[in-house]
Amino acid sequence: EVQLLESGGGLVQPGGSLRLSCAASGFTFSSYAMSWVRQAPGKGLEWVSAISGSGGSTYYADSVKGRFTISRDNSKNTLYLQMNSLRAEDTAVYYCAKDTPLYHTKYYFDYWGQGTLVTVSS
Amino acid sequence: EIVLTQSPATLSLSPGERATLSCRASQSVSSYLAWYQQKPGQAPRLLIYDASNRATGIPARFSGSGSGTDFTLTISSLEPEDFAVYYCQQRSNWPRTTFGQGTKLEIK
Numbered sequence: 001e002v003q004l005l006e007s008g009g010g011l012v013q014p015g016g017s018l019r020l021s022c023a024a025s026g027f028t029f030s031s032y033a034m035s036w037v038r039q040a041p042g043k044g045l046e047w048v049s050a051i052s053g054s055g056g057s058t059y060y061a062d063s064v065k066g067r068f069t070i071s072r073d074n075s076k077n078t079l080y081l082q083m084n085s086l087r088a089e090d091t092a093v094y095y096c097a098k099d100t101p102l103y104h105t106k107y108y109f110d111y112w113g114q115g116t117l118v119t120v121s122s
Numbered sequence: 123e124i125v126l127t128q129s130p131a132t133l134s135l136s137p138g139e140r141a142t143l144s145c146r147a148s149q150s151v152s153s154y155l156a157w158y159q160q161k162p163g164q165a166p167r168l169l170i171y172d173a174s175n176r177a178t179g180i181p182a183r184f185s186g187s188g189s190g191t192d193f194t195l196t197i198s199s200l201e202p203e204d205f206a207v208y209y210c211q212q213r214s215n216w217p218r219t220t221f222g223q224g225t226k227l228e229i230k
Contacts, residue, residue, distance in 0.1 A: 095166075109158075114164075
């Protein structure tokens with residue numbers, strides 16, 4: 001059974017930093033790209049970042065480029081999102097999602113974690 | 123950026139009725155479009171991928187159609203558990219992706 005479990009959310013002051021983790025199980029983690037998607041309170045879904053299965057390629061939404069860093073440790077089956085220079089508008093539930101398998105493109109998010117809430121406020 | 127516009131924003135129907143939800147893309151996304159269902163406090167669930175293929179375990183009352191810029195999600199006969207928010211997503215410019223703003227399907 002595929003499971004994705006996020007952790008690391010919490011309350012942080014504007015300008016602060018936070019690192020989110022997503023522990024994966026039930027599939028060959030290194031064979032899949034992974035993504036982070038966020039949802040501000042009462043709002044829709046916004047893609048944040050993606051990383052290839054090897055970790056060698058990373059992609060970011062313009063809204064977080066230069067502030068957030070996605071990474072993964074395939075030996076630990078864990079995905080990370082390092083968030084720096086946080087702003088009030090970064091307040092959201094952050095979901096990790098299983099993305100595209102190796103040697104494929106244009107897949108969809110067939111599994112999601114339960115989400116972790118990040119609140120940026122003074 | 124490819125913008126997805128969903129309509130209507132809210133749809134009020136009764137159980138047993140047919141629901142038709144629309145998603146329009148600002149440029150062609152071919153058939154690289156998915157639909158998700160999200161209930162309060164839960165993560166989104168994949169319903170339809172590549173415009174018309176049901177994901178694993180999704181009931182046959184859910185169907186998707188369209189290509190290019192205009193897409194439709196149809197629920198043939200609403201069950202009580204179908205009242206939720208629905209999002210479309212495009213993957214034409216993979217690995218980047220965008221979502222529509224959502225359609226809330228509520229009980230009339």
